[in-house]
Amino acid sequence: MTKLLSKDKKYKRVAYYPGCALEGTGKAYDTSTRAVGKQLGLKLDEVKNWNCCGAMEVKNIDPKIQTYLSSRVLSNAVNKNKHDVVMAPCNGCYHNLKKAEYDLENDPATKEVVDRLSTKAGHKTYEAGQAETIHALDWIKDAIGEEELSRRVKHSLKGLKVANYYGCMYTRPRHIFPEKDQGPGSESTSEPHFMDDLLATAGAVNVDFPLKTACCGGAHTLSDSDTSTKLVLNIIEAAEAAGAEVIATECPTCHSGLEMHQIRAEKVLGRKTNVVIMYFTQLLGLALGVAPRKLGIHENVSDATDLMIDKRLLWAT
Amino acid sequence: MPIHEKSLIREENIRTRDDLVIDGVDVSGHWSTFIESRVVTDYNEDLEDQIAGLPGGENIHRCWQCGSCTNSCTVNALNADFNPRYWIYLIRTGMESELLRDxxxxxxxxxxxxCTYVCPREVAPEGVMKATAHWxxxxxxxxxxxxxxxxxxxSEQVIKRGKIEESGIIRGFFxxxxxxxxxxxxxxxxxRLFKKLPFGMMFHMAKSTIFxxxxxxxxxxxxxxEDYIIEQDTKHRKLLGLDKPTSPTPQASNDNATSTLVEAAE
Known part of the structure; x- marks a missing residue:
């Protein structure tokens, strides 16, 4: 299926699954993703009447319900939007759709339950292979590519020092991402680099950051806050030690977790850190010449204004 | 990164003698080698099957005890007592009372x-942890x-409405x-957020709280x-022998045994 049409053409028009977080605390990620897509001439067609993918919570009630929830989203994208590519910028949604794809193909027991629930709920079942799920990183990387992107950059990020933070759900566990670890050009699950590639093209300097895929404790951000605060503090301090001015994120849960526990670490543990947290789409948008307000930079809790003024990046309007 | 393992010598098993003289030599003090001998008689032979019957625990029987899970574990790095490999061992050998210490x-x-990423045997230890917590x-x-x-x-919100509204969940949880x-x-x-006057966001948040x-x-x-949840719940309760609602006695005595163990540990 993927072989027939080259990826750059196939990804120019995709079904877009924002998910609940991008309609709530991660609104700025949604705004900036749409703005970047518009600036690059990529068409996003929101999945019709979508539902929550189950995030990190529903699987603990029962993983098969989570697979059902994700399969309904895929089914709508295929049957209602008539798309065969679904783009999910949220790591949690992306992970769950990928996992649903894997389980529906490989686990007959899951397939049976999901088909039964779909029939009862009165919508078409989703069959493995009908759609391909991609992340916002794959989307820009494959639909535009670095060469084209470098031609579109209007205001270079001028050596802004960035730590790229990918989190857990983008690469783990390996088996649900069969397209990764396929040699040159593909994403790596142990040392992911797509965000590094894109931001370097936009003029940023990627610092040597060892905790790219460390866990921020997002699943227990409220239910076990002290653990999450320790994990986030580790990540932020490692980024600072590596010389980063900004931590670039690609997941609303990681992003709000980093913001929340940065403040919590200050209040509870008395450890103040200065690194700024931004979505990678916000940085990319600035480089492409999108107005800061259209990227929701003022909607981040972590205040990037001073740094952006220092770096003369807010003039990019 | 080294493999952090809990010490097999436990404080409560260490023998203390204040006035022990052997052959004229005073050897009083703490002696970790004087561990009380212990005979395990309370195996729960069904423990592995019970965990394997709950969602996530299905592949526990594949474990080879290599310890890769514990070595890679995020929580283990913060607390050495958090030890997935050891718990899988205890579950597979039926050492329920040992497991209950943690x-x-x-x-x-x-x-x-x-853990699931590094596991060479596709045990999915993350799932086993969830199944164990559930158990x-x-x-x-x-x-x-x-x-x-x-x-x-x-989940209640997702199942009821298909979507979630975050502030409602935070309020509900608190x-x-x-x-x-x-x-x-x-x-x-x-x-810090509102001093930057994100009007669009404030409007959006207010809107989704009301509608x-x-x-x-x-x-x-x-x-x-909902039908599926009831079906699964019935299945799990049957598996664990909980389908008869009037069986508080064996459970209560089990609880007592546990709390005594915990008290001893403290």
């Missing part, structure tokens, strides 16, 4: 999937953990766990999921 921390798995709660060994309460508040809504870090967060998001035509999905 009953209050098993729920703390953050689902980062590092502890079903058997009445632990109250519902904060994580379970959060999952329940969250209420369920008896925490105040005005925590100092939360007010600081709100203050809570909902998936159209969700009712039939809701009923299908």
């Amino acid at each position: 009953k209050d921390i098993i729920w703390q798995c953050v689902s980062c999937n590092k 502890l709660e079903l058997m009445g060994h632990t109250p519902k953990s904060p994580s379970t309460l959060f999952d329940e508040v969250f 209420k369920k766990t008896g925490q105040p809504l005005m925590q100092n870090w939360l007010t600081t967060m709100a203050f 809570r998001p909902k998936t159209k035509g969700w009712r039939k999905s809701q009923l299908a999921i």
